[in-house]
Amino acid sequence: MAEPRVPPGRAGRLRLRRSLEAARRGADLLDQKLRILRDRHEELLRAERTAWEQWYEYLARADEWLRRGLLLGGEEELETIRATRPAELTVSWTSTMGVRHPGAAECTVPAREADEPVASNTALVHFEAACAEAVRAAADYAVARAASRALGDEAVRTRRRVRSLRRHWIPRLEEALHAVDLALEQSEHEDAVRRRWAAGSRQHGG
Template structure:
């Protein structure tokens, strides 16, 4: 943003007034965006907390059944039960207020291989699949919260810059222009009166 350089014309005054109106409107829009993002973050925080809690519960269940399966079936049988293919994740992206973030996630798990062994091994396999899906959902919710929180921080920074630097600078420029215009008008009035012999 360039500082005030001119001598004080009405055109300069109109230009600064226009820029000041734009800056004021920008600050209002940033304030509105900040309030909307705060509401969105509150909901996202609740979703992320619930997803994390679900994942922790599922992970604890999976760990318990894995421990039981290890005691009953041994590590070799557990390794044999692991699928050959890896799981993949599909994210559903959405957005609001110019931000793109995950709105959901699906964990696509490979078909389980036929296994022998105890029922503890079957439960360990099932609970690990559930825990993995819960982990993906928790990660998706956490990522969405992070992205929107970053946007909120950036919005606050922009709003402070507009309100604390840009608007005061334009107000100073406008005051200086108005002072110079008033001086010019006074000088012109005095010149006209002097030339008319009124002084």
């Protein structure tokens, strides 16, 4: 970060005071933003963990029903229930403290048409339903993960900016202001001495 550029004299002191006030106000605002980001990030991390657990649960359930279905009907039964149309995913977006991120996912798994073949045993029917739930849970997990990453990254950037302001820029401005105050004080003292000396000289000369 570059050193503050200071005009000489009182104009420089005024500029430094304004810059210091703006830097402190900016650091306070960034602190507030960071607190909000951290709170929201924690919420999204919990949502991400919950979504992952639900996804894993549906996958495990689907795997169990698949094993049962294969035992009852054989692998050729899988061709019967093969999906003919892809799932449809719609992601809505939102913003937190200026950070745009996914807000929610709406995942639609098309139902079978009336004339399409269905599984010949109940286990594979349950397998198909569990797969649909797993797809929806995967979409929820992807949204929560992307949102938590976006806010987590912004929190890191904001923390770095706060640290830079409080540890580097604000101390430099304070040091520069202190130096200007000392210089002005010294200059005013020297001016006062010169005025007294000039006044004394006039009195003695008169």
